[in-house]
Amino acid sequence: MANPILVLAEQVRGELADITFEMLGAGRALAIASGAPLYAALLGSEAAPLAAKLGAADKVFTVEHPHLDLAPAGTVAAALKGLVDHTQAGLVLLGCTNVSLGIGSMLAAHSGLPLVNFCRAITFQAGTLTCTSQLFGGKILSDVKLADGRGIVSVYPGAFPVDAGKHDGTPPVEKVDLAVEAPKAVFKRYVEPETGDVDITKQDVLVGVGRGIQTQDNVQLAEDLAQILGGAVCASRPVIDQGWLPLSRQVGKSGMTVKPRVYLALGISGAPEHWEGMQNAQCIIAVNTDPKAPIFDGAHYGVVGDVLELLPVLTEKIKARKAT
Amino acid sequence: MNLYVLLKMVPDTVEELNVSADGQSLDSEFLRFKLSEPDDHALEQALLLKEKHGGTVTVVALDAPEVDDVLFTALAKGGDRAVKIPIAQAGLGTAASAGVLAAFFAAPGAITPDTLLLPGSQAIDDLEGELAPLLAAALNLPYVGVVCGVQAADGKATILKEFAGGLRAEFEVALPAVLGIQSAEKPPRYVPVAKVRAAMKSATIDTAELAPPDRPVQLDIARLYKPEAAGRAEMVEGAPADVADKLVDVLAKHSVV
Ligand SMILES: Cc1cc2nc3c(=O)[nH]c(=O)nc-3n(C[C@H](O)[C@H](O)[C@H](O)COP(=O)(O)OP(=O)(O)OC[C@H]3O[C@@H](n4cnc5c(N)ncnc54)[C@H](O)[C@@H]3O)c2cc1C
Numbered sequence: 001m002a003n004p005i006l007v008l009a010e011q012v013r014g015e016l017a018d019i020t021f022e023m024l025g026a027g028r029a030l031a032i033a034s035g036a037p038l039y040a041a042l043l044g045s046e047a048a049p050l051a052a053k054l055g056a057a058d059k060v061f062t063v064e065h066p067h068l069d070l071a072p073a074g075t076v077a078a079a080l081k082g083l084v085d086h087t088q089a090g091l092v093l094l095g096c097t098n099v100s101l102g103i104g105s106m107l108a109a110h111s112g113l114p115l116v117n118f119c120r121a122i123t124f125q126a127g128t129l130t131c132t133s134q135l136f137g138g139k140i141l142s143d144v145k146l147a148d149g150r151g152i153v154s155v156y157p158g159a160f161p162v163d164a165g166k167h168d169g170t171p172p173v174e175k176v177d178l179a180v181e182a183p184k185a186v187f188k189r190y191v192e193p194e195t196g197d198v199d200i201t202k203q204d205v206l207v208g209v210g211r212g213i214q215t216q217d218n219v220q221l222a223e224d225l226a227q228i229l230g231g232a233v234c235a236s237r238p239v240i241d242q243g244w245l246p247l248s249r250q251v252g253k254s255g256m257t258v259k260p261r262v263y264l265a266l267g268i269s270g271a272p273e274h275w276e277g278m279q280n281a282q283c284i285i286a287v288n289t290d291p292k293a294p295i296f297d298g299a300h301y302g303v304v305g306d307v308l309e310l311l312p313v314l315t316e317k318i319k320a321r322k323a324t
Numbered sequence: 325m326n327l328y329v330l331l332k333m334v335p336d337t338v339e340e341l342n343v344s345a346d347g348q349s350l351d352s353e354f355l356r357f358k359l360s361e362p363d364d365h366a367l368e369q370a371l372l373l374k375e376k377h378g379g380t381v382t383v384v385a386l387d388a389p390e391v392d393d394v395l396f397t398a399l400a401k402g403g404d405r406a407v408k409i410p411i412a413q414a415g416l417g418t419a420a421s422a423g424v425l426a427a428f429f430a431a432p433g434a435i436t437p438d439t440l441l442l443p444g445s446q447a448i449d450d451l452e453g454e455l456a457p458l459l460a461a462a463l464n465l466p467y468v469g470v471v472c473g474v475q476a477a478d479g480k481a482t483i484l485k486e487f488a489g490g491l492r493a494e495f496e497v498a499l500p501a502v503l504g505i506q507s508a509e510k511p512p513r514y515v516p517v518a519k520v521r522a523a524m525k526s527a528t529i530d531t532a533e534l535a536p537p538d539r540p541v542q543l544d545i546a547r548l549y550k551p552e553a554a555g556r557a558e559m560v561e562g563a564p565a566d567v568a569d570k571l572v573d574v575l576a577k578h579s580v581v
Contacts, residue, residue, distance in 0.1 A: 102469040105453030109461035114542050115453045136448050137337045143546040184466030185497040193490030205580045242511050254486040283578050302557030310564050317568040
């Protein structure tokens, strides 16, 4: 695996996203194990000031073109293909994020490199690169081998530490001139997040409800618990999609990232897209009827049981404890 | 509008999933299948667009267990035509599925200037990538993913795409195009079983014969396995009242009670 490793830097509103540093850290470990150089790809008209922050890379390649600002996956993939050809990169790392979704697939279609999606771990041992991915909402793992370490790997946020990809040094930067086609989907405007009545990112205690709460009426049971704990109710995507709670209460990939002292996951399976939003809670307590629910793989405390049965009892017990 | 929804069956993850003896696939014996959730939203989005702008909704699926029920359900909800491609979806990676579907859409007249292809944004077994961008690449059509709203006018679609933290952005795209739907503007509609039964009696599922893919799977999958039990949660057991007592202790330990 002598071909370079290329990390696609991800930016949102002029800032580098954490996933960029997570991938640089992972890429550095692979670079050390395999002897390959580690490069970063930075696309868009504001590339220059951001490049200086990518000191973990041996070199940063930029393509500076306004067509690449908030560009759709197809436009990004075409530019990235240009950089893969230019750098002779064998392994491309990109974020398994909403921002980057589709870029890996498009790059795979155009470059012939295989894509491994949903990746949580990458190892390089005895000349073999193995990617471990989470499938079926986290219920099954898969190990995929990439021949000669060549491929595109889409990396889950939170799978690798951010700090490992942060370095003070200023990397060498090469500006690459590529023809960039006009995007086929044109950015018009941002639609700002709804500001809700409560900011769930500022709560010490969050009572998270998932599909297991079953009805809108049952959400009140969680409200009662949140109230007595001085916290707030938040939810997984299906609860929000049903309209049972506003979007400002969604935790996960498309929703908020929260770090409360205590996170109760009630009837939430623990799919990777939810997990990435609450994995850094200090204490995670999961209640689920399914003993094999992936949430139990990461939670600190687990209860196999019916949340509808437990919720009222727990609320009463806390009331009683507080009264003493 | 000429609206196509691509429907895919996935294992129901509420059931226990087991790996088959070869370590390469899921043990199919006890698997229960259901429609991939984003695909259900894609169908709803298509029906909403049809209600607003007129046109037809065609649902397309590869062969899979219980897929006929899903296709008839789509017709009962307001779909106009259902097409089944008699190639088993099981054992096909997303790249091969995209290849088969691209061949379906390459047929003359399939894609008109007012066509939208609406697959779900992603499926839980998309190890090789997502269908929407792979299909868009094969057909050389514009693509946007993680879509949670679509408005159409004058041969264009205005699309809402999700970013993180509740942030969204509007994109404009000329038709024909492929949109990976994450959520419809409304929750997927409910259709009574009686209506589905009626569709089963009155409607038919068309068949489109296509060549099976040369390479069903692109990736070299060494093994599938369940997450290790290590690092699992400390389990709190007992009757609800005992469990609640123990949880109150945990909450007190973290100074929230
Ligand atoms: C691009 C993209 C973005 C996404 N963004 C997000 C996001 O921001 N946030 C998010 O949450 N998801 C997101 N998802 C969806 C995610 O993949 C999962 O589908 C979702 O998190 C599942 O929610 P859930 O756990 O509530 O439902 P399910 O996975 O259906 O789980 C319900 C759980 O409840 C349990 N249960 C049922 N009844 C009871 C009961 N009575 N008592 C206790 N337990 C019970 C079941 O055993 C099951 O484990 C996204 C997906 C994609 C593809």
